[in-house]
Amino acid sequence: MAGYNELRGLRVKYLSADPANPEDGQVWYNSTTGNLRAQGIGVGAWSSGANMGTARYNMTGTGTQTAALGAGGYLPGLSPFAGAKNTEEYDGSSWTNGGNMNQGKHEAGCFAGSQTSAIIASGYAGTSNLSSSESYNGSSWTNTPSLNVARRATYQGMGSKAAAVCIGGTVSTAVSNVEEWNDSSWTSVTALPAVRRAGGSSGTQTAGIIFGGDIPPKTTTSFEYDGTAWTAGGALPTALSGMQGTNGPQGTQTAAGSFGGSNGTSPVASSFNYNGTSWSVIQSMTEARQVGGGAGSTTAAVVFGGAPGGSPARSNSTEEYNFGTTTYNPATWASGGNLSTARLQLMGFGIQTSSVAAGGNASPPDPNVVNSVEEYNGASWTSGTALPSARQTGNGFGIQTAGALVGAITIATTTEEYDGSTWTAGGTANDNFYKPGATGTQTAGLKFGGATPVTTQTEEYDGSTWTEGGLLNTAREQMGSAGTQTAGLAFGGSPYTGATEEYNGTAWTSSGSLNTSRAGLIGSGLQTAALAAAGGLPGVSSATELYDGTAWSTSTSMATARRLLASGNTSPSDASIVFGGLTTVSSNATEEFTGSSVSNNPASNLTVS
Amino acid sequence: MALFIYGTATNTGKGFFTAEDRRNFHLRGFPGDVWVIGNNEKGAYWLAEKNGVEKTKAEAQAIVDAKVAEAQAAWDALPEEQKTDMNPRPTQITLP
Numbered sequence: 001m002a003g004y005n006e007l008r009g010l011r012v013k014y015l016s017a018d019p020a021n022p023e024d025g026q027v028w029y030n031s032t033t034g035n036l037r038a039q040g041i042g043v044g045a046w047s048s049g050a051n052m053g054t055a056r057y058n059m060t061g062t063g064t065q066t067a068a069l070g071a072g073g074y075l076p077g078l079s080p081f082a083g084a085k086n087t088e089e090y091d092g093s094s095w096t097n098g099g100n101m102n103q104g105k106h107e108a109g110c111f112a113g114s115q116t117s118a119i120i121a122s123g124y125a126g127t128s129n130l131s132s133s134e135s136y137n138g139s140s141w142t143n144t145p146s147l148n149v150a151r152r153a154t155y156q157g158m159g160s161k162a163a164a165v166c167i168g169g170t171v172s173t174a175v176s177n178v179e180e181w182n183d184s185s186w187t188s189v190t191a192l193p194a195v196r197r198a199g200g201s202s203g204t205q206t207a208g209i210i211f212g213g214d215i216p217p218k219t220t221t222s223f224e225y226d227g228t229a230w231t232a233g234g235a236l237p238t239a240l241s242g243m244q245g246t247n248g249p250q251g252t253q254t255a256a257g258s259f260g261g262s263n264g265t266s267p268v269a270s271s272f273n274y275n276g277t278s279w280s281v282i283q284s285m286t287e288a289r290q291v292g293g294g295a296g297s298t299t300a301a302v303v304f305g306g307a308p309g310g311s312p313a314r315s316n317s318t319e320e321y322n323f324g325t326t327t328y329n330p331a332t333w334a335s336g337g338n339l340s341t342a343r344l345q346l347m348g349f350g351i352q353t354s355s356v357a358a359g360g361n362a363s364p365p366d367p368n369v370v371n372s373v374e375e376y377n378g379a380s381w382t383s384g385t386a387l388p389s390a391r392q393t394g395n396g397f398g399i400q401t402a403g404a405l406v407g408a409i410t411i412a413t414t415t416e417e418y419d420g421s422t423w424t425a426g427g428t429a430n431d432n433f434y435k436p437g438a439t440g441t442q443t444a445g446l447k448f449g450g451a452t453p454v455t456t457q458t459e460e461y462d463g464s465t466w467t468e469g470g471l472l473n474t475a476r477e478q479m480g481s482a483g484t485q486t487a488g489l490a491f492g493g494s495p496y497t498g499a500t501e502e503y504n505g506t507a508w509t510s511s512g513s514l515n516t517s518r519a520g521l522i523g524s525g526l527q528t529a530a531l532a533a534a535g536g537l538p539g540v541s542s543a544t545e546l547y548d549g550t551a552w553s554t555s556t557s558m559a560t561a562r563r564l565l566a567s568g569n570t571s572p573s574d575a576s577i578v579f580g581g582l583t584t585v586s587s588n589a590t591e592e593f594t595g596s597s598v599s600n601n602p603a604s605n606l607t608v609s
Numbered sequence: 610m611a612l613f614i615y616g617t618a619t620n621t622g623k624g625f626f627t628a629e630d631r632r633n634f635h636l637r638g639f640p641g642d643v644w645v646i647g648n649n650e651k652g653a654y655w656l657a658e659k660n661g662v663e664k665t666k667a668e669a670q671a672i673v674d675a676k677v678a679e680a681q682a683a684w685d686a687l688p689e690e691q692k693t694d695m696n697p698r699p700t701q702i703t704l705p
Contacts, residue, residue: 045628048620058696093623266700269637286626287638308640313680313699317620317638322628529650549610598632 012036036328046271046285049302049318050094056084057307057314058106060120060155061293062247065302065320066092067115068295069136072123073305074106074314082126083107087136089115090302090318099140103132107291109155109198110147110166112181114249117161119144119181122169124152129171133186135161145185149177153197155242155291156213159205160249165189165225167210168196174215180205192223193230198291200245202256202274209233209253209274214241218264222274224253234278238263238270244294244303255298257282259321260306262290267308271321273298285319299323329597331556333544336577336590337380341372344582348522348566349396349403352577352592353378355568356400356418359391359408364586375400375420376568376577376590385421395438395481397445399570404461406447407436415461417442429466431457437481437490439523439569444485446503449493451477458503460485470507474499480523481569482530482547489527489547492535494519500547502527512551516543520563520582525573531555531593533578536563540583544593546573555596560589613705614646614653615669618661630655637705640676643669645704670704677702 013019013028029036052070059073068090075084083106087098105123108130112119116138123130131150134141147166154169164181168174176192192210199213206227213219218241222233236258243261245251254276260269267288272279285303292306292315301321308315339357346360355376362368369392373384387405394408401420408414412434415426433450440446443463449455454477458469472490479493486505491514492498498514514532521535528549535541542561545552558578565581574595581587613635618625619642626636634647634655644661646652656663664672680699684692692698 045631047628047631048625049623051620051622262697266702283631284637286631286636308638313683318622526650598629 034330036330044282044299044321044323046283046319046321048286049092049304049320050090051318052088052095052304052316053097054084054086054088055314055316056305058083058291059293059305060109060111060157060247061244061295061302061304062111062113062118063090063115063295064248064250065296065300066090068248068293068302068304069098069115069118070095070293070304071098071101071111071120071136072105072108083123087141090304092320095318098138099136101134101141102143103130103134105130105132107152107154109153109169110157110164111247112157112159112164113161119161119164121147121157121164121166121181121186122151122154133181147179147186148188149175149179151175151177153214155198156196156201156210158201158203158208158210158247158251163205165205165208167201168192168199168213170197190229193232194221198241200243200256200258200261200294202246202251203253207253209256211256211258211274212236212240212243212261218262234274236279237272237281238268240268242267242290242307244289244292244306246294246297246301248295250297250300257294257296257298257301257321259294259301259303260285260289260292267306282321282323287315287317287319289315296321331544331546331574331596332594333556333558333591334594335559336378336579336592337376338590339374339381339579339588340383341370341374342586342588343370343580344564344586345392346566346580347392347394347396347405347408348568348579349398349405349570350376350400350568351571352568352575354400355571355577355579356384356396356403357381357566357579358396358405358418359387359394360566360580360586361392362586364582373418376579381590385418385423387416388423393435395436395447396566397438397440397447397569398442402442404442404445406438406445406461407434407450409434412436412450415466426463427461427465429459430468431455431459433457433477435477437479437493439481439483439488440485441570446483446485446488448472448481448488448490448503448508449476449479454495458508469505470503472508473501473510476519478519478521478564480521480532480535482523482525482573483527487527489523489530491523491530491532491547491552492518492521496538500552512547514545514552515554516541516545518543518563520565522565522567522569522578524567524569524571524576529573531571531573531576533558533567533576533593534562534565534581546595558591560587560591562587562589611648613666614648614656614663615666615704616644616646616656616661616663617642617669617672618644618656618659621659625659626655639669639673639702639704640680641672643672643704645669666704673702673704
């Protein structure tokens with residue numbers, strides 16, 4: 001695979017701290033935190049916000065992502081098609097009721113300002129277009145002088161409570177009329193070059209932009225305003241109206257957002273950001289919607305309410321968009337608490353935060369088989385109830401409070417069940433093979449392969465009885481295992497192989513082989529997301545591989561190479577645990593695996609030196 | 610392997626889906642609390658964690674169709690003056 005150097009002709013910089021002014025697309029390695037970092041391009045994503053108290057559409061919004069204001073709109077039960085008076089305020093976590101407007105309205109949209117200082121004008125009250133105007137102080141609405149031209153379906157307002165602009169809309173058809181508010185009255189100013197209604201808007205009275213909207217038909221065009229004249233701006237990629245946008249103090253002429261809207265046929269979820277010249281596609285919202293409220297900025301926006309197109313025809317859902325710095329956190333192995341008794345050929349089950357280590361050989365090459373049991377709590381091992389007798393080389397499955405062991409040498413058909421405090425005899429296996437693979441739960445277990453001689457035999461356990469299952473294609477012992485009784489996975493083993501097989505509850509089929517053939521390894525996870533680690537080549541290995549249901553890929557190696565170890569094999573592949581084993585001597589080391597992840601942090605949180 | 614998982618789950622608001630979820634798997638909501646989810650391990654876990662109910666594509670489409678039909682009937686019953694081009698009749702939605 002080509003490296004970054006071959007692809008970009010550059011090396012990733014190795015820095016002790018994040019750069020002060022990273023450029024979009026810049027990649028660097030932070031040696032202090034151990035993270036590969038990138039200044040984001042296209043790394044924004046939508047997440048769900050709190051639901052509004054009242055579902056509504058034909059509403060308007062302003063403010064910021066953490067201090068938004070939604071007002072009016074169309075609610076069911078209002079007649080005749082009247083708009084709502086009520087408003088709601090969002091703090092980034094929840095919606096609370098704000099003060100009621102004096103005039104119920106929907107299709108307003110000449111809405112500007114912040115959550116605590118806003119002005120709204122125009123709209124429809126069910127029988128007539130509105131010229132009325134009101135201002136908000138964070139708790140109550142006060143009537144202010146009216147617009148000169150009553151209108152509806154504007155959705156195009158920008159600026160602040162002290163200096164706003166109301167643009168276009170519908171009188172009987174779409175109009176180009178524009179009015180400015182100076183905190184005391186509305187005055188007609190330079191008209192738009194073309195009529196439009198229900199577009200998006202962003203910015204201030206002296207540096208704003210409106211985009212898209214309905215002439216009709218719907219348009220991609222935009223116009224920028226400098227307080228005096230309108231000039232053409234960059235065209236939207238798609239003709240839309242009824243978009244939610246970056247209304248409020250953070251949206252600007254050169255950093256505007258257009259989220260969702262209608263393409264004339266149906267609402268859409270597609271979203272775009274404007275940089276003062278052109279529009280770029282950003283991640284789509286999760287739900288298509290139009291004529292809802294929008295607020296915030298191109299890096300921290302919020303969209304709420306609106307019409308999703310089906311029933312319910314009005315939405316109360318909220319989505320938040322955040323854009324920032326992407327951090328790629330590579331997979332890691334971290335040391336866990338040491339076993340009290342170093343041992344190899346031990347048996348294990350459970351998960352990373354609650355696993356069990358049982359039996360094993362404490363001091364090779366001399367046989368010193370033990371019956372001691374230890375339990376892990378995610379930090380340290382403590383003594384558990386000892387096994388009825390010393391044993392080694394079997395395998396475990398299940399969880400700490402409902403686990404089982406089977407396949408130990410000399411007593412390979414014996415099953416013992418553990419409930420977290422007591423060992424009790426389970427059903428007797430039919431096949432007398434030790435060192436098998438094992439996976440599943442105490443009441444739906446699976447064991448396969450083993451020795452001597454190496455076998456293809458598989459058995460299924462229901463909590464009391466073992467019954468024969470389908471035969472492995474490749475006879476083997478000391479293999480890795482993962483998955484469930486009906487979706488099992490076998491990989492590696494001795495004779496040394498990288499062969500992987502998938503079980504469907506009936507039969508085994510071959511899949512992609514391990515990159516590194518080995519035996520005495522461990523596994524965990526699911527048939528579609530498994531981990532393989534350690535083992536013998538012969539020798540000892542720290543190699544780690546991850547399986548995606550088709551193929552194995554190399555991941556971060558363990559700190560301590562070893563074989564004949566055990567794992568919390570019920571763990572998911574990205575949160576696994578291994579313990580014990582043979583290095584050149586018996587090991588008491590525990591290592592915990594954390595899979596790779598990508599995190600997105602607001603750009604403002606970037607730590608710089 | 611199918612590209613998508615189909616299911617129903619109630620949007621409980623904040624935290625129902627996260628930005629990380631949106632990066633990890635495809636997620637798109639439709640009427641009737643129907644969700645179309647990218648068919649990977651994290652997508653499957655997401656639906657399970659949200660107490661969702663997995664549906665076949667046909668079952669999910671039927672739920673959406675019923676909700677759209679309900680919305681269309683409600684729209685058809687509106688007074689004519691409310692059937693404006695700013696308030697269009699809900700249209701059929703075909704799940705991906």
